[in-house]
Every structure is written in C-alpha cells, then in structure tokens.
Amino acid sequence: MARTLTVSPDQRGALPTIRDALEAAADGAVISVAPGEYEEQLEIRGVRVTIAAREPGTVTITSPLRDQPTVSVVDGTVELSGLAVVGDEQPAIRISGGSAKIADCAATASRAAAISIGGGADVAVRGGRINDSQCGLIIENADGVVESCEIRDIVDDAVIVRLGARAVLRHCTVQGAGFRGVYMYQAGGSGLERCDISQTGDAGIAVADQTSPNIVECWVHDTQGVGISVGRGCGGVVENCRVENTAAPGVLIDEGARTEVRDDAQGAGKPPVGASASSGSRQDQEQVDQLLGELDGMIGLTGVKAEVRALIDEIQVNEWRRGEGLSVNAVSNHLVFTGAPGTGKTTVARVYGDLLKALGILPHGRFKEVSRRDLVGQYIGHTAEKAASAFDEARGGVLFIDEAYTLSRSSGGGADFGQEAIDTLVKLMEDHRDEVAVIVAGYTAEMREFLDANPGLASRFAKTLEFENYTPEQLVSISGHLARGDDYLLGEELDLALLEWFTLVPRDENFGNAREARKLLERMRKSQSTRLRGLGRRPTRDELRTLTLDDLLDAVHE
Structure with a gap:
C-alpha cells in the first residue's frame, strides 16, 4: 500500500512543507496537504507521487520565484488533486515528459500560461478551473485529454494545441479570451467535443497548418471574429455545431481545406455543452x-x-x-x-x-x-x-x-x-x-x-x-416464463416434476442456471413434437401449446 505523508505547518508529527514531503516520499507516495497557503516552488523529477488537498479547494500554492513555474514535473508520474496553483512570469503548472493527472485543480499565471504541457507527456486534466492568465492552456508535442474544465478571462489565446500535440477537449467551457478561444496548428488529429466557446476577441476556434481535428457538437457564440476558422491544407470534420452571434461567416473554410461540415441535428436536438453539462441528453x-x-x-x-x-x-x-x-x-x-x-x-x-x-x-x-x-x-x-x-x-x-x-x-x-x-x-x-x-x-x-x-x-x-445461482424454485419460475414467451404452457403436475429435477441435477462448474432451463425446454419441445406426430390426427390448439409430464420424462432420459 502506498505510504501517505501529511503536510501541515500546525499539526504535530506532520511535515511542515510540501517540499519536505517530496524529499521524504518513496515511489508511489501520497502527500496529503492540510488547508492553507504554501509559498513553495516544487520540482518533481522522475518519481511517482500524488499531491492532494485534504479538503479540495482549501490549498493554495504560490511560487516565491516569479521566474520559475510553481509546480514543475519532469519525466515523472504525478497526480495533482484539489489544489489551487498560482504562477507569475512562468506557468503555474508545467509538465515536461512522463504522465500526469490534474483533477479538480485551479491554475492561474498573470504573465504566462496557467498550464503548459510538453516534452512528449501524457496528461489528463479533469474538472479544472483556469482563469486570469496570459494564456490558459498550452499543449505542445504531448498527448492530452481535457474534460469538464472552465477556462475564463484570458488575455491572449485561451487554449493552444500545437506542434505535434494530440489532444481532445471534451465538455469544456472557454469564455472571455482576448484573442482566440482555441487555436490549433500542426496538431494532427486533435479534437473538440461538446465544448462551449464564447466572448473571444477573434475566432472562437481557429485551425491552421495541416491540422485535421474533429470538432463535434460544440457551441460557439458571441465572438468578435468568425465562429470557426479552418485554414488551407487542413482536414477533419465540423459536425453538428451551433455557431451563433459571430462575425460572418460563422464557419469559414479556406480554399484548399479538406474539412467536411456536417449538420445532422437541428436546434433543440443538439446536446448540452460545456463544463456543467452532462455527456448525454436530458433525463427521461x-x-x-x-x-x-x-x-x-x-x-x-x-x-x-x-x-x-x-x-x-x-x-x-x-x-x-x-x-x-x-x-x-x-x-x-x-x-x-x-x-x-x-x-x-x-x-x-x-x-x-x-x-x-x-x-x-x-x-x-x-x-x-x-x-x-x-x-x-x-x-x-x-x-x-x-x-x-x-x-x-x-x-x-x-x-x-x-x-x-x-x-x-x-x-x-x-x-x-x-x-x-x-x-x-x-x-x-x-x-x-x-x-x-x-x-x-x-x-x-x-x-x-x-x-x-x-x-x-x-x-x-x-x-x-x-x-448467485438460482434456486430450484426460481428455475421452475424461469422455465414457466420462457415457455410463455414461446407460446407454450406447462401441463398439470409439471411444476412439481421440474422442481424435483432442478433439485436433483448436479450443480458443478458446468451448471448453466437459466441456460439449463432453456436447454431442457428445447428438449421437451422436441419430445412433444414426436408425441403429437404419433397421434394420427391434427392436434388441437391446446395440445400444441401444452408441454406434459411425459415430455419432461422423455427429455431427461435423452
């Protein structure tokens, strides 16, 4: 089991700083941080560790070094949970290589990107809040999944996916960017799914330079520039998106782009979008x-x-x-x-x-x-x-x-x-x-x-x-249910005979429960067919529907 280290300046026996906990942490350790404000610059290199707020939303980490990232992860395997991380001239969180999960964290950097991901890293960001930053999120030469995040009040581009990145933004809300909401270039087959993008100073979504994203069921609205812009040489799909109250045209596909625009659903039929929306339709x-x-x-x-x-x-x-x-x-x-x-x-x-x-x-x-x-x-x-x-x-x-x-x-x-x-x-x-x-x-x-x-x-x-295995009584009921489903009836005394059969049948590893009941009914129907063919006359409707004790006895002795 992973060792848990407690960080609390006021708790006896706990470590006073997160850096102290990192120095003491063995591989796979969990660092639980008590509520408070921590002025620390954390560098996590080549280790596997979890840093989690004991009470989500009550821990703030601010770097004392304005020109250094507050949390820097280099080739590590790290999970950050429930933290608020504040940067200045450098990102609040920078991931380079390795893998990371950032769950329910808030990030801000007044003169840099709030979160920067690169170096071939594989990162999942879920339930995050990014705001009041020069740039919101940058993913470069890395894989990323960004889900149910809110990115608001950004000076420049809110999200940049570029230069070999492969990232998917799903159910995210991007609101209030000084330039573009989402800018993708040389980003291969990245994508946007059911995102809400609004109040941008330029395009809501801009795609350029050999990028072929899947932009699916997004809502782009109230932008100073066009809603969705796709440049020459790009491909991908724009599917079932709402584009409202933007500069004309709402969707601009440059000459030479291979992007396919589809719209299979209209108006109210479109699903809810953004960080607060569920992934499906309304409850029925x-x-x-x-x-x-x-x-x-x-x-x-x-x-x-x-x-x-x-x-x-x-x-x-x-x-x-x-x-x-x-x-x-x-x-x-x-x-x-x-x-x-x-x-x-x-x-x-x-x-x-x-x-x-x-x-x-x-x-x-x-x-x-x-x-x-x-x-x-x-x-x-x-x-x-x-x-x-x-x-x-x-x-x-x-x-x-x-x-x-x-x-x-x-x-x-x-x-x-x-x-x-x-x-x-x-x-x-x-x-x-x-x-x-x-x-x-x-x-x-x-x-x-x-x-x-x-x-x-x-x-x-x-x-x-x-x-659990069915009881003999339940198997009799199942037999009756299966028979009725195929328009058959169980004859007199057949219930008791079936109960005796299911009580005596061996229950080893090959016993098939309801399958045994179905197989037995199939054999009984064959036995009934032989019996009815031997009547020398056309059977009545009731005879065709009824399975008898003789059919069961014949079936179990096959």
Missing part, C-alpha cells in the same frame, strides 16, 4: 421507471437489483445536484459482474446501459459484447488495435466483456497478448470514462485473479455485483 424519467420495473420483474437477483438501484439513485441525484450548480464527485460507470453462467449477467448489463442512456449519462444504449478472441491479436501491435476498435464501437454505450478472466491467462501457444489487451483497456477506460460503461463478467474466483492482472484495473470499476 418515464423510461428510467420503466427500465427499473423491467429489472424488478426479473426472477431472483435480489442483491443485484438492490445494487443497481443504488447506483442509479446516486447517478440521478448527482445529475440533480449538477443542475443546481452543486459539487459532484466523479462516479465510475464501469462494473464487475461475478457468478456462474446463466445467472442474468448479460441481461442486467443491457438494462444498465439503457438506464444510463435514459439518465442522460451515455448518448445511446448500444451494447457490444466481446470475448477474448475479439480483443487479442496474433502479433505485436495487433492486440492494441483490436481492443481500441472494440472500445470505439461501444462508445456511447456498454462494452460487455464476457469471461474477461481469459485475458489474463496464457493461451499456451507461444506469445500471448492478453496482458496487452488488459493494459490497453485500462488506459481507454480512464481516458474515455464518461463515454463508455465497461462491464467485465465471469466466474467469481477467476475474476479476482483478473483484477490483479494490472495495478490500475480494479480501481477503474465502481462496484462488483455478485450473481
């Missing part, structure tokens, strides 16, 4: 109630139903809080389903995806079920491609991985790329956690081994739901 309470009723109507699964309802309650209340401008903790939509086959895992996963759609968390209820063969390739690089492709197809819905534990088991035939698939999924689940609900399923003991296959895997899932 009637649909939520209908789906919860469908869940309640499933036979058995008492514990699972309660767990799903608790998850849905939390999601719904969080959406109500967000609508009132209250703080909301991040909630993962990823789940682990454990239990034997035939216990309803796939059915519940489908209902869960539909519930997330009805709650406005995911844009649609697409359900993609995959197994090892869909994710694991045959040569180096193939697995990452297959896993990313499957993940992409599920975006906006549910990716259901059945028998997920097989990914962590070698196939026994030379090179095995199951671990590569797991590592790829872990990264995708974090980078796109608001776009897909990943559900992994399998036997209970084997799934525990699977979750140990990658250090970050277990933490990606919100909860584990245990699906």
Whole structure:
C-alpha cells in the first residue's frame, strides 16, 4: 500500500512543507496537504507521487520565484488533486515528459500560461478551473485529454494545441479570451467535443497548418471574429455545431481545406455543452421507471437489483445536484459482474446501459459484447488495435466483456497478448470514462485473479455485483416464463416434476442456471413434437401449446 505523508505547518508529527514531503516520499507516495497557503516552488523529477488537498479547494500554492513555474514535473508520474496553483512570469503548472493527472485543480499565471504541457507527456486534466492568465492552456508535442474544465478571462489565446500535440477537449467551457478561444496548428488529429466557446476577441476556434481535428457538437457564440476558422491544407470534420452571434461567416473554410461540415441535428436536438453539462441528453424519467420495473420483474437477483438501484439513485441525484450548480464527485460507470453462467449477467448489463442512456449519462444504449478472441491479436501491435476498435464501437454505450478472466491467462501457444489487451483497456477506460460503461463478467474466483492482472484495473470499476445461482424454485419460475414467451404452457403436475429435477441435477462448474432451463425446454419441445406426430390426427390448439409430464420424462432420459 502506498505510504501517505501529511503536510501541515500546525499539526504535530506532520511535515511542515510540501517540499519536505517530496524529499521524504518513496515511489508511489501520497502527500496529503492540510488547508492553507504554501509559498513553495516544487520540482518533481522522475518519481511517482500524488499531491492532494485534504479538503479540495482549501490549498493554495504560490511560487516565491516569479521566474520559475510553481509546480514543475519532469519525466515523472504525478497526480495533482484539489489544489489551487498560482504562477507569475512562468506557468503555474508545467509538465515536461512522463504522465500526469490534474483533477479538480485551479491554475492561474498573470504573465504566462496557467498550464503548459510538453516534452512528449501524457496528461489528463479533469474538472479544472483556469482563469486570469496570459494564456490558459498550452499543449505542445504531448498527448492530452481535457474534460469538464472552465477556462475564463484570458488575455491572449485561451487554449493552444500545437506542434505535434494530440489532444481532445471534451465538455469544456472557454469564455472571455482576448484573442482566440482555441487555436490549433500542426496538431494532427486533435479534437473538440461538446465544448462551449464564447466572448473571444477573434475566432472562437481557429485551425491552421495541416491540422485535421474533429470538432463535434460544440457551441460557439458571441465572438468578435468568425465562429470557426479552418485554414488551407487542413482536414477533419465540423459536425453538428451551433455557431451563433459571430462575425460572418460563422464557419469559414479556406480554399484548399479538406474539412467536411456536417449538420445532422437541428436546434433543440443538439446536446448540452460545456463544463456543467452532462455527456448525454436530458433525463427521461418515464423510461428510467420503466427500465427499473423491467429489472424488478426479473426472477431472483435480489442483491443485484438492490445494487443497481443504488447506483442509479446516486447517478440521478448527482445529475440533480449538477443542475443546481452543486459539487459532484466523479462516479465510475464501469462494473464487475461475478457468478456462474446463466445467472442474468448479460441481461442486467443491457438494462444498465439503457438506464444510463435514459439518465442522460451515455448518448445511446448500444451494447457490444466481446470475448477474448475479439480483443487479442496474433502479433505485436495487433492486440492494441483490436481492443481500441472494440472500445470505439461501444462508445456511447456498454462494452460487455464476457469471461474477461481469459485475458489474463496464457493461451499456451507461444506469445500471448492478453496482458496487452488488459493494459490497453485500462488506459481507454480512464481516458474515455464518461463515454463508455465497461462491464467485465465471469466466474467469481477467476475474476479476482483478473483484477490483479494490472495495478490500475480494479480501481477503474465502481462496484462488483455478485450473481448467485438460482434456486430450484426460481428455475421452475424461469422455465414457466420462457415457455410463455414461446407460446407454450406447462401441463398439470409439471411444476412439481421440474422442481424435483432442478433439485436433483448436479450443480458443478458446468451448471448453466437459466441456460439449463432453456436447454431442457428445447428438449421437451422436441419430445412433444414426436408425441403429437404419433397421434394420427391434427392436434388441437391446446395440445400444441401444452408441454406434459411425459415430455419432461422423455427429455431427461435423452
């Protein structure tokens, strides 16, 4: 377990400064900072560490050196959480190489960029606030995901993505830039998704110099320049964007640009945008109630139903809080389903995806079920491609991985790329956690081994739901339900006979629960067909519908 170091100038036994904690920190340490103002210049080089405010929003770090970044990360693996960081002539936060997560932090630098990312770094910025700076955010020669951030009151460009960067801004609000809202050049296939950009001194979004971004479902409005400007030689897509109250034309595509402009939805059909908007459409309470009723109507699964309802309650209340401008903790939509086959895992996963759609968390209820063969390739690089492709197809819905534990088991035939698939999924689940609900399923003991296959895997899932085996009584009810669904009836005394059968049938690792009931009904229908063909006459409607004790006895002796 990672060691936690406490920083507090007033607490006995705690370290007085963050720098002292960094010097004492072992690899993987967590530094918990008590409320207060800390005048420190922090340089984090080549280590793995987390610096988190004990109470988010109560810790301010200001550099005593005006010409140095306040927090500088060089080739480290760092997480910053709940901090307010203030710079002056240099960035408040500068990341060069390595990887970083910046969560729920505020950053400002009066004469520099508030946050500067470069040197091939891989950075995720979520829930941040950047304001009152010369420039808001610069990403150069680095990968970045910027989600649900507010960038306001910037002197020059609010966001610059340039020179080999590959970055996606999602659900961000950019308001009040002296020049451009977002400026992208030589930035390859970067993108903007459902961002709100307004009150800029020039273009809301400017794209130049061989950049091919996907600009999707953004709202650009109230700008002094054009809403979206795309320069010669650029490509990409401008899709379903609202451009209002800007200089004419709202979208300016220069001659020689390859950019495709699409508009498949109009007016009120466009989704909410910006940092305060959810990633999906508005809640459909009637649909939520209908789906919860469908869940309640499933036979058995008492514990699972309660767990799903608790998850849905939390999601719904969080959406109500967000609508009132209250703080909301991040909630993962990823789940682990454990239990034997035939216990309803796939059915519940489908209902869960539909519930997330009805709650406005995911844009649609697409359900993609995959197994090892869909994710694991045959040569180096193939697995990452297959896993990313499957993940992409599920975006906006549910990716259901059945028998997920097989990914962590070698196939026994030379090179095995199951671990590569797991590592790829872990990264995708974090980078796109608001776009897909990943559900992994399998036997209970084997799934525990699977979750140990990658250090970050277990933490990606919100909860584990245990699906218990059905009782004999429940299997009889399931048999009746399946029969009625196929327009059959169970004859007299058949309930008691089925109860006896399901009580006596061996429950080893091959027992299939509801699948056993379905297979038994299929054999009974075949036995009925043979019996009815031997009548020497056309059967009546009731005879065609009714399965009898003789059909069961014949089926179980096949």
